[in-house]
Amino acid sequence: MDAETYDGLVARLRAAGCVFAEDEARLLLEAASGDRLEKLVLRRVAGEPLEYVVGWVDFAGVRVVLDPGVFIPRQRTTFLVDLAAAVVPAGALVVDLCCGSGALGLAIRSRHPSVELHAADLDPVAVACARRNLEPVGGTVHEGDLDAPLPERLRGRVDVLVANVPYVPSAAIALMPPESRDHEPRDTVDGGGDGLDVVRRLAALAPRWLAPGGTVLVETGADQAQAAAGVFAGAGLRAAIHHDEERGATVVMATCEAGEFG
Template identity: 65%
Template sequence: MSDLVTRLRAAGCVFAEEEARLLTEAAPDPGALEHLVRRRVGGEPLELVLGWVAFDGLRVAVDPGVFVPRQRTAFLVDVAQRSLAAFAPDRPATVVDLCCGSGAVGLALAHRRPGTTLHATDVDPAAVACAARNLAAVGGTVHLGDLAAPLPMDLRGQVDALLANVPYVPTGAIAAMPPESRDHEPRGSVDGGPDGLDVLRRVAALAPEWLRPGASVHSEVAAAQVDAALEVLAGQGLRARVDRDEDRDATVVTGTRRG
């Protein structure tokens, strides 16, 4: 174990002891362990090497080529849960998770609110396959397609919470991202266009059509994007606000349909 920790630490793994333990537990034999360690030392994210990530108290499967959910994004689940508690406290909720990736955000909210009807979409077939496995436990349905395009038409105007953990890294900033993300996650899962808000603009434009009156869309953004993101939501007639968690360095903007 000490040699394994040394190899991981030399490769730049900050939590080498914990990673060594997880890799050892995941490997059925020494040969398999060596294969996993070589992948990790080569720069592959630990979550992809293990095949899962701990998120909001759940073990969420992640496959190669699928975006790894960040721990700070659990704050988006917090914000959505509070909004649902105020808007629909006494009935099962209908939730849509756009750009779902592994499905972690919708899965976490559905676990917190049993009885939730959950639909999720992603344009990447690898993400859809991964999310389908994860959401099977909560009866979620995953659709392949661009944003709301593949959703059933009878959901229009019936959605209680629209989750959209959209790509929001400005294109010019991608080169400065950590190699784990830059080299091992799909560019489309992080690239938000010149100012990082291209996908949020599209989500904001479709939100009023799909949300119930009084329901909300929630999206994570960078702190420096807050003012522009709020303008995007307000520009679609939504009542916009921001929530911030300093401990997790997490920022969530919310747009609520009026009426």
């Protein structure tokens, strides 16, 4: 790495407001050189998220290919992956709804290579990105709204259902960092008036897909967790709330009691 180039790049990134300028400079220099590097730097200093600029993100131990316009997986969501991976049984069927890039499914598959993995998203751009990530590891990606495109043969057989659904209240979108607000599709973060619109839909559909003893996991805001747990309990699932202070993450896990649905 040329020290002069690196130092100059760090200075440009700092001037643009990049908090982790040193780390970003290293990643940009690894991604490109010459004219292509300059094009990437110009995109970054203009405010485009680094993950879009370099085309990938490290998430929960895997490198996830990422295209512009696809939701960027947050590091706090690795907590959901950890919780999900801990309850995946041998030979499990795992489904990732609102999959975006497929990051959750890919991370779980990396820890449990024998799982049958399905993912789904409404956005064709996200579906194309998820296929790039999941098809090489044997995953199948479907295009459609929530569970609508899932094969009927999966009904009542899903051991672990993960869904990183949008949960930001509509009125709070304007308060989000510009990188997200200006570059990620609004429907990937906007959860409606109280942020739980999609959580309610997820809770309503989960029982018909879960196997006896199967679990659905969803991330929420800390102040939404009790209400979200109540939504899952109202759907007949046994709900529990998990917090991780270090990652600033909150996850609701809801389990289908054996024999309750079918």
